[in-house]
Amino acid sequence: MIWNFEHIKDSFDKISQNDPVAYFAPFFLLLILLELGIDLAQKKEWYNKKDAWASIAMGIGSIFLSLLAKLFYIGIYMWIYDNFRLFTLPNVWWVWVLLVFADDFSFYWHHRLSHQVRVLWAAHSNHHSAQSYNLAVALRQSWTEMFYKYIFWLWLPLLGFHPIMMFAMMSVSLIYQFFLHTEAVGKLGFLEYFMNTPSHHRVHHATNIKYLDKNHAGIFIIWDRMFGTFIEEDEEKPIYGLTQNLETYNPIRIASHEYEKIWEDIKKPISWKHRIGYLIQPPGWSHDGSRKTTKQLVEEMKNNVAHSSE
Template sequence: MSLVTLAIPFFLISVLVELALDRWRGWGLYRLNDAIGSLSAGVLSRITGLVRTGLLLVIYIPLYQLLQPYYETVGFNWSLDNGWHLLLAVVAYDFCYYWKHRIAHEINIFWADHLVHHQSEDYNLTTALRQPSGGLPIGWIFYMPLLLIGLPAELLITAGAIDLIYQFWVHTQKFPKVRWMEWIFVTPSNHRVHHAQNKVYVDRNYGGVFIIWDRLFGSYQEELEDEPCIYGVRKPLNSFDPLAANLQHYKRMALDAWHTKSWWDRLTLWFRRTGYRPADAEAAMPVPSCDLDNFQRFDPQISRGLRAYALLQHLIYSGATLALLWNAAQMSYGQQLAAVALLACGLIVNGRILDGHRLAGYAELARLALTLAAVPLVSAGLSIALAGYILLSALIWWWLAFIDKEDTVAVVSD
């Protein structure tokens, strides 16, 4: 089991602690819909990881074995048990991560995947868990230089997990600047800058663990006291559906390629600077950027009952996801695929409920019917629990979506 999977309970406990403090102190850092949207993207990322093959190790390991004679000649002898070796591996990995992260902001096709992590218009620990679900498998390219120093796959995997886990804690607004840390490490302060869409902050502070790369390569920006961060992306998603989140920029590029009359643009816009759009496609389908002077977060009005239902369903999906991740090794690929499909369907529909989508009522009924079809496929004990869950959910949902007309909650805006 991966270090990241083992860290999930710690992540969730930390979120609950920050949420409790937020409610107690009245900070206003959390909104239910945005938090569920971020967590749903994270859940979708983890479960789809079970059924897709990462190309990094598929390519890295054979090349490492091919270069083994070179490593023996040079004298590379890395060991996971050596603490200094692990530290050097993290530094080397983070250097590669910096360039991967930087390119992810600068090239359309890479931004399409990374964009998911930046869509949240809030900034709290749930934002850290907002991760893409794979996109095009091209990120592995940036870690190939680690073959030059003979870094074995087990150290690559461990260093990558450490790099990712470290980045969790910097997604908070309530940790102040610590001057000495700002020079060496990625901190909450300099990472808040990275998530802001203010002009002065855009495309800055790419490091994962170490901020020294940004200082060396000219991409560092300090958080300014007179320039509060406005979080999110300039062309907002305006949905809490994790599938829509993952497809947002791919869809926009595909539509641009369809509408432009230039074959050169059709072939190259994917690899052009982030935000590039052919002039004729932009004229046909204008997508306005946020007005930062009058910025309002996406916060659709739905009833308290629907909000409570969405929260309950998300908690159920989260519990099912943890069970799936912990027991995946004992399941066949077909069983994993079916479980992932059902969970993904639930996350998508739940996002549409929070959006207040006009078809969400029928979509949830369809999801419950689809889940009912899976009851005969599970064990007897689990089938009873699953059937009970479906029946209870259907009754509550029918009441909330088609009978009850409770007042909607007020819109929250900045």
């Protein structure tokens, strides 16, 4: 049988019942309250109340939508695993070590392309829309990203990683990344060389031109170092949010704002080539050059620095 629906249902039940994120949820809330307490006591201004509630609302919404996406992709993964896997990898420690790196490699490319393809950015930008930076922002998950992100993991069941192991590893990565969303932790010494850290992730959330589209790591910063997307946090303080910030805390508007902007662009009286460009070109691309992409902004910044030093 090509589709073993009983097998798929059994796998979904196991993944849902043993999801590590569910066990860590109380600790997430406690740590958010602890960070908020430090913020209030020391007047750090890490939290904006309305922004934090918007992040929590986005997180709640994403939980229900992610269940639908997982149900679909578990079926796809199990179909690939049952019918096309090249190897049968056992549930032993060295396979988990391989999976940690394979999962993180997949996350890096999913994350990087979510910043470089506008229709994907429309989903991912929800997470970046907070103008504050704190542990609550980690809950500000997209409502549509999960419907495409799992495509980047399709090669893993083909190699022989069981989907139950895959989803467990994705949850571990999500838990790790929760702790990156804070200004309460400075640099972590030698860990900065190979691990993703709060310092590296603050850069990722920054709108400063030199920080844009950098540090896409999940757990390991090695991929950014290998593929040229790494930059270190320096004395220039990150400014959080979007290059054009939203003036709303409404979760529905946060989830839909970039899709609305795309629609405004593609309904213009332009060619189909340009309409497709507004979907697949980097954010900031325009058919008439009236806007600028990250690459263009960085080049402009470098030219300005060069001219000012002459």
